[in-house]
Amino acid sequence: MKMIDLRSDTVTLPTPAMREAVYNAELGDDVFGEDPTVNRFEKMAAERMGKEAGLLVVSGTMGNLVCILTHCARGEEVILGDRSHTFLYEAGGMSALGGIHPHIISNQPDGTMRLEDIEAAIRGSNVHFPRTRLICLENTHNRCSGSALTPEYIDSVAALAESHGLSVHLDGARIFNAAVALGVDVQELTRSVDSVSFCLSKGLSAPVGSVVCGSGEFIAEARRTRKVLGGGMRQAGVIAASGITALEQMVDRLAEDHINARRLAEGIARIPGLSIDPAGTQTNIVYFELVSDRLTAEELVTELGKKGIRLFCTGPSRLRMVTHYGIGSEDIDAALAVLGEVMNTA
Numbered sequence: 391m392k393m394i395d396l397r398s399d400t401v402t403l404p405t406p407a408m409r410e411a412v413y414n415a416e417l418g419d420d421v422f423g424e425d426p427t428v429n430r431f432e433k434m435a436a437e438r439m440g441k442e443a444g445l446l447v448v449s450g451t452m453g454n455l456v457c458i459l460t461h462c463a464r465g466e467e468v469i470l471g472d473r474s475h476t477f478l479y480e481a482g483g484m485s486a487l488g489g490i491h492p493h494i495i496s497n498q499p500d501g502t503m504r505l506e507d508i509e510a511a512i513r514g515s516n517v518h519f520p521r522t523r524l525i526c527l528e529n530t531h532n533r534c535s536g537s538a539l540t541p542e543y544i545d546s547v548a549a550l551a552e553s554h555g556l557s558v559h560l561d562g563a564r565i566f567n568a569a570v571a572l573g574v575d576v577q578e579l580t581r582s583v584d585s586v587s588f589c590l591s592k593g594l595s596a597p598v599g600s601v602v603c604g605s606g607e608f609i610a611e612a613r614r615t616r617k618v619l620g621g622g623m624r625q626a627g628v629i630a631a632s633g634i635t636a637l638e639q640m641v642d643r644l645a646e647d648h649i650n651a652r653r654l655a656e657g658i659a660r661i662p663g664l665s666i667d668p669a670g671t672q673t674n675i676v677y678f679e680l681v682s683d684r685l686t687a688e689e690l691v692t693e694l695g696k697k698g699i700r701l702f703c704t705g706p707s708r709l710r711m712v713t714h715y716g717i718g719s720e721d722i723d724a725a726l727a728v729l730g731e732v733m734n735t736a
């Protein structure tokens with residue numbers, strides 16, 4: 391039985407070209423700044439993001455943490471969404487390791503936070519208050535249906551931040567999905583933020599790694615923060631090599647994942663007992679609701695698993711599927727057939 395694994399785009403395996411690039415990579419000690427492949431990759435990533443410098447990190451979680459720790463001092467405050475990955479799924483790193491105070495405000499269903507809510511959350515100067523230092527955005531927004539924030543929205547948040555002397559960090563784990571879905575150059579999404587992180591190991595299919603980009607001065611300081619966290623790596627060119635291939639070969643094909651996700655969403659909409667608005671699926675993440683009381687979401691996951699379909703249950707009646715490299719339209723049709731059958735016979 392072939393497994394169709396729709397749990398996440400993190401399950402993607404490196405492409406043959408990546409394995410080849412890793413095998414042939416020229417290596418050195420990157421803590422000494424001497425790994426030519428890392429140096430080439432960091433420069434390439436920074437150029438793609440329209441920033442001065444880049445820094446290879448172990449994971450998206452480390453990328454966000456390195457940035458937040460670099461932007462903020464102990465006791466300072468970060469404004470971020472209540473459904474953001476950084477708030478929900480990064481083990482509270484900013485407070486655990488940085489003594490930094492998260493100030494959450496509501497994410498709208500499209501992944502934005504209202505400008506008036508952000509403004510209301512910015513602290514005035516008062517001895518009782520923590521000092522606001524940073525605003526974090528997420529694009530695409532994982533928990534908000536993989537929705538893409540527009541350049542205009544990001545610019546408006548950055549303008550608000552600037553008027554209050556704050557910085558903006560963009561968690562761009564899937565920033566290329568946003569760029570491809572919106573049909574814009576990725577730099578339009580990063581031009582107004584102070585730092586951005588993105589993942590190599592999701593839709594771009596590299597085995598490990600994320601990158602942080604920002605000004606030369608910011609990245610020099612972030613390099614120090616990464617070292618503090620134990621993220622200084624030696625012959626890291628084995629990671630960077632797959633990152634180079636990812637940037638060269640894996641970005642444009644994300645459009646295919648989006649088409650497959652929409653096909654999946656439209657198919658789910660036709661299955662009795664499941665509920666979804668297919669228009670809400672903008673990128674490669676598909677959330678849907680179970681509206682039948684004949685089985686629970688967890689039981690549905692178990693039943694599908696027995697038939698070779700893997701997905702995540704993200705709430706009492708909420709489920710998630712993610713399309714990626716290695717999932718073709720025939721897999722979508724097969725998954726829909728099994729889903730229809732299980733819902734029909736449950």
Ligand SMILES: *Cc1c(COP(=O)(O)O)cnc(C)c1O
Pocket residue numbers: 448449450451452454475476528530531532561563564589591600
């Ligand atoms: C996956 C993800 C991360 C973290 O990446 P890891 O490499 O799993 O640590 C951060 N932000 C968002 C929005 C993500 O989806």
